[in-house]
Amino acid sequence: xxxxxxxxxxxxxxxxxxxxxxRALAAHRKTWQDRHLRELFATDPQRFSRFxxxxxxxxxxxxxxxxxxxxxxxxxxxxxxxxxxxxIGELLAxxxxxxxxxxxxxxxxxxxGHAAPREVRRTLDAMRSFAGALRAGAVKGAGGRxxxxxxxxxxxxxxxxxxxxxxAWAAEGGPxxxxxxxxxxxxxxxxxxxxxxxxxFIVQSKSFSTQETLINARxxxxxxxxxxxxxxxxxHFAAVTAQAEAALSFGVPQExxxxxxxxxxxxxxxxxxxxxxxxxxxxxDRFDDMLAxxxxxxxxxxxxxxxxxxxxxxxxxxxxxxxxxxxxxxAVIPYAPGLSLLPAWLQQLEMESLGKSxxxxxxPLRHDSGAVLWGGAGIEGQHAYFQMLHQGTRPVPVDFITCxxxxxxxxxxxxxxxxxxxxxxxxxxxxxxxxAETAAALRAAGAGEREAARLAPHQALPGNRPSxxxxxxxxxxxxxGALLALYEHRTFVQSAIWDINAFDQWGVEHGKxxxxxxxPEFASATPATTHDAxxxxxxxxxxxxxxxxx
Ligand code: F6P
Numbered sequence: 001x002x003x004x005x006x007x008x009x010x011x012x013x014x015x016x017x018x019x020x021x022x023r024a025l026a027a028h029r030k031t032w033q034d035r036h037l038r039e040l041f042a043t044d045p046q047r048f049s050r051f052x053x054x055x056x057x058x059x060x061x062x063x064x065x066x067x068x069x070x071x072x073x074x075x076x077x078x079x080x081x082x083x084x085x086x087x088i089g090e091l092l093a094x095x096x097x098x099x100x101x102x103x104x105x106x107x108x109x110x111x112x113g114h115a116a117p118r119e120v121r122r123t124l125d126a127m128r129s130f131a132g133a134l135r136a137g138a139v140k141g142a143g144g145r146x147x148x149x150x151x152x153x154x155x156x157x158x159x160x161x162x163x164x165x166x167x168a169w170a171a172e173g174g175p176x177x178x179x180x181x182x183x184x185x186x187x188x189x190x191x192x193x194x195x196x197x198x199x200x201f202i203v204q205s206k207s208f209s210t211q212e213t214l215i216n217a218r219x220x221x222x223x224x225x226x227x228x229x230x231x232x233x234x235x236h237f238a239a240v241t242a243q244a245e246a247a248l249s250f251g252v253p254q255e256x257x258x259x260x261x262x263x264x265x266x267x268x269x270x271x272x273x274x275x276x277x278x279x280x281x282x283x284x285d286r287f288d289d290m291l292a293x294x295x296x297x298x299x300x301x302x303x304x305x306x307x308x309x310x311x312x313x314x315x316x317x318x319x320x321x322x323x324x325x326x327x328x329x330x331a332v333i334p335y336a337p338g339l340s341l342l343p344a345w346l347q348q349l350e351m352e353s354l355g356k357s358x359x360x361x362x363x364p365l366r367h368d369s370g371a372v373l374w375g376g377a378g379i380e381g382q383h384a385y386f387q388m389l390h391q392g393t394r395p396v397p398v399d400f401i402t403c404x405x406x407x408x409x410x411x412x413x414x415x416x417x418x419x420x421x422x423x424x425x426x427x428x429x430x431x432x433x434x435x436a437e438t439a440a441a442l443r444a445a446g447a448g449e450r451e452a453a454r455l456a457p458h459q460a461l462p463g464n465r466p467s468x469x470x471x472x473x474x475x476x477x478x479x480x481g482a483l484l485a486l487y488e489h490r491t492f493v494q495s496a497i498w499d500i501n502a503f504d505q506w507g508v509e510h511g512k513x514x515x516x517x518x519x520p521e522f523a524s525a526t527p528a529t530t531h532d533a534x535x536x537x538x539x540x541x542x543x544x545x546x547x548x549x550x
Pocket of ligand 1: 155156157158204205206207208209210213266267352505508
């Protein structure tokens with residue numbers, strides 16, 4: 001894979017907060033002191049059409065963001081000043097944009113179809129053949145019986161993407177696909193109802209060294225050997241990894257090892273062989289449709305002018321809310337069955353990519369980087385945390401995601417309830433309910449003056465809380481691919497503006513190493529003394545209680 005060093009953009013050597021466009025935005029921010037979205041809508045009946053954009057079957061309504069035409073102009077000027085078009089070109093051309101690991105981040109090549117590198121096309125063919133055979137019942141266990149259950153053993157980017165895709169679009173027929181991430185109880189619960197003779201495990205690990213996944217793989221191998229005897233695990237294992245030798249020595253047959261490459265980050269790897277469990281659940285054609293949807297978003301990202309570019313618009317308005325309004329968290333709230341795992345996938349994508357504190361040149365940042373991302377299915381959330389979204393002291397920007405058309409099996413009446421709730425929450429966050437309106441409603445309901453005055457402050461909603469709505473025409477493999485690629489590129493644009501490396505994750509490596517050094521302490525007969533007092537205290541407390549309460 002030829003990787004060229006990414007071009008050095010001189011504007012990136014200017015500290016971001018001293019950049020003219022950044023200073024202009026800081027000045028513009030002062031004009032927002034007394035603005036309310038409610039007035040912006042009242043004075044501009046065209047606001048929705050002015051601040052919405054469409055691409056790849058998705059409508060982005062960002063009219064409820066804290067933006068005016070001037071705000072957008074200044075944000076687009078910042079993007080230009082930071083060399084965004086060149087940065088996008090470097091990313092999509094497979095240049096070495098991952099500066100610390102000196103690698104490309106070429107996940108767009110995985111969905112480039114005929115233009116994809118030969119090794120990508122070969123791997124996809126092998127995946128389609130294997131998934132097709134599994135779905136046709138032509139893959140048999142050691143005892144000659146067709147595989148009925150596939151268990152994916154992986155964690156983080158080796159699980160979140162395929163689990164999301166499989167949940168969003170599992171097709172009829174084919175083996176049942178299970179996702180096991182953590183060792184112990186989760187694996188035991190998954191295996192309890194399964195027949196070892198008809199179960200296949202896929203060890204999903206780019207490094208083939210992630211502790212949780214290897215513990216699960218060894219436990220699965222023991223379960224198989226206990227159940228299938230000396231036939232050995234070969235017929236019941238496959239692997240997806242960049243470390244083929246490690247998979248071979250584990251006992252996975254060569255022909256069942258699907259390659260990963262170092263120029264694909266774990267959180268960007270759904271489109272690679274990591275997607276194999278999803279392809280088994282969806283079927284090869286639907287997986288191809290998902291790749292095509294992502295490729296369509298890549299083309300939009302590459303070709304659309306910034307002012308009509310969905311990833312760029314979402315990234316810039318998100319940066320505006322985070323960096324200039326101090327909105328340190330952001331919620332992603334799908335009102336769409338099949339997308340309940342989207343917030344978890346996005347947490348890794350955005351927080352492993354944007355959770356950085358030094359610039360791509362290793363200098364401490366003088367500004368905040370990525371916001372904390374959280375969320376969950378909307379219809380449950382409005383009975384849980386929406387209270388804080390509406391009346392808390394901390395405004396939280398929300399991405400609402402829903403679909404125009406109901407999914408097969410969902411009645412249009414039920415689907416209308418989903419849409420009505422989604423749109424109502426977004427509207428209320430924007431317009432709020434004033435104390436005067438609340439008091440009038442209370443009086444109209446029969447409350448006296450004093451009671452209305454007493455309750456009004458408690459029932460009013462401040463509003464002026466930004467949200468975006470992504471409206472998919474329907475949830476299909478194609479629109480799912482476009483949606484996920486949209487967020488991948490949104491993440492990249494923010495990293496480019498903040499000048500941070502979106503593609504390494506050194507912060508998680510230290511935790512893995514320290515955990516490995518702590519593990520032997522629990523089996524040691526001598527007290528822990530070499531760690532900090534808290535860690536020594538905790539470890540020794542566990543050991544003491546284990547002896548007292550074996
Ligand atoms: O959390 C750290 C991380 O390396 C993620 O980036 C990755 O998706 C996950 O662990 C699993 O890593 P592997 O695929 O190597 O097992």
